[in-house]
Amino acid sequence: MTDGPAVDTRPTKIMFVAEATAHGGRDGYVTSQDGQIDLKVAMPPQLGGDGNGTNPEQLFAAGYSACFHNALILVGNREGYDLTGSTVAAKVGIGPNQQRGYGLAVALSVSLPVVDADLATRLVDAAHEVCPYSNATRGNIDVTILLG
Template sequence: MKIFYRTAATARGGRSGESRLDDGSFAVNMVRPDSGETGVNPEQLFALGYAACFDSAMELVAKKLGLSAKDASSTVEVGIGQRQDGGYALDLDITAHLPGMADDDARKLVEATHEVCPYSHATRGNIEVRLHIDTKDV
């Protein structure tokens, strides 16, 4: 595989520490979801990255399919829970907001996007991912 881009991040202190991009451009305080402290957790960061990646892939796929994805957006909800074997797993819902698009076109676009998106590829087969479509006008 030809790598187009690579980045690195370093975490110190896990869910109660700090995470930062190694180039110094972004850093966040990490907190546990139930702590009441100010900061973010890994699931929120994953949701941000996945939503941006999916939305970008959806723009690309819409052009290839000859569809207009004007005013489109993507929402990714990330849950975390404990597996029966004691480990932990993520659970995902992706909603593609495609105002005014015909339902059949929207479904075709979202399914094709889910095949192209690198995050979708990385999660396929090991994380429950449900796709949703919202075609209501804003």
């Protein structure tokens, strides 16, 4: 899928606000305001840490995969398809960028065993337009979607 002209994807109404706080950066812990998240975070060994905790990339992968899967189920339901048994897995990579900072890249692996390849492609393309994570990252990071 190629990106067309810029489209305003900002919300017209805020329906929910999530709150989380980091304590100690990548070697500390994160909590959510409602107590649902209370996790130790640690640098992965590949970035010089001990890997003895989760990391922001894992949290982003979890959030993106759940959000994209929900968008996929939503567009499937809108078109009358039951996507029971479908899954979305996310891989989030991090590495240096050309501005002396760091950037992310995402690969989403979508499994839609109950529909044919053409329909799966159409549903995934529609979900990519609906998903808030896709809308937030579009044009900012590389997102690859693989159907399997």
